[in-house]
Amino acid sequence: MERLQKILQRAGVASRRKAEEMILEGRVQVNGEIVTALGTKASFSDEIIVDGKKLKVEDKVYYVLYKPEGYVSTTKDEFNRLTVSDLIPVKERVFPIGRLDYDTSGVLLFTNDGDFANALMHPTGVVEKEYSVKISGLFRKESSKLLERGVDLGDFHTQPAKIFNVEYDKQKQNTILSIVITEGKYHQVKRMFDMVGHKVLKLKRERYGCVTLKGMNKGDYRPLKIHEVKKLWNLSINI
Numbered sequence: 187m188e189r190l191q192k193i194l195q196r197a198g199v200a201s202r203r204k205a206e207e208m209i210l211e212g213r214v215q216v217n218g219e220i221v222t223a224l225g226t227k228a229s230f231s232d233e234i235i236v237d238g239k240k241l242k243v244e245d246k247v248y249y250v251l252y253k254p255e256g257y258v259s260t261t262k263d264e265f266n267r268l269t270v271s272d273l274i275p276v277k278e279r280v281f282p283i284g285r286l287d288y289d290t291s292g293v294l295l296f297t298n299d300g301d302f303a304n305a306l307m308h309p310t311g312v313v314e315k316e317y318s319v320k321i322s323g324l325f326r327k328e329s330s331k332l333l334e335r336g337v338d339l340g341d342f343h344t345q346p347a348k349i350f351n352v353e354y355d356k357q358k359q360n361t362i363l364s365i366v367i368t369e370g371k372y373h374q375v376k377r378m379f380d381m382v383g384h385k386v387l388k389l390k391r392e393r394y395g396c397v398t399l400k401g402m403n404k405g406d407y408r409p410l411k412i413h414e415v416k417k418l419w420n421l422s423i424n425i
């Protein structure tokens with residue numbers, strides 16, 4: 187017997203946290219009864235129904251999507267905007283690992299493996315995420331040093347970042363550069379540049395750990411190779 191949220195996570199329904207929300211929302215039935223208590227235990231031999239669908243144990247799968255701008259990174263959107271799930275029509279019930287903003291493009295990983303997602307999304311994450319960024323104004327060395335050392339964003343202090351490939355467009359008065367960060371807090375890159383007086387005009391995630399967009403066009407997805415999954419496991423913190 188295991189906690190219901192753990193079973194849902196293992197079956198690839200959602201991350202453990204999301205599964206807890208689903209239970210509290212009354213979306214989960216065990217042997218014909220709606221269960222809303224988080225401590226409830228069950229086993230795979232029980233009949234578990236989520237959103238009207240019977241739970242099946244699926245193989246673990248891992249994908250990368252080249253997310254285009256103009257899609258939200260949730261599975262459902264309250265404003266009926268297009269979601270990243272519309273772009274990855276696979277038979278397994280996969281969910282995105284973390285988020286990219288509506289107007290951000292680039293690498294977005296998907297899985298039905300809750301343990302893998304949790305390890306990669308651990309708050310003290312160590313997996314590098316590389317972004318190419320276009321910002322307003324001409325970026326100064328001092329600002330670069332500040333961001334590289336880590337800045338206080340009010341609710342948290344950013345870990346050291348790396349900034350490189352800085353190119354100025356003096357005519358348009360903007361700068362294009364690359365930044366590598368290890369955390370993935372909400373709007374983190376935008377907030378970091380905002381902190382030093384620059385507006386992010388364009389943002390693209392070029393790399394997540396060892397996974398890049400090589401050979402992919404916007405909207406494409408592909409399964410991760412086994413060595414990529416193993417490498418990501420090794421890069422993440424096992425919790």
Ligand code: URA
Nearest residue numbers: 287290373374375376
């Ligand atoms: N940082 C942001 O501000 N937005 C993203 O989409 C990703 C990182």
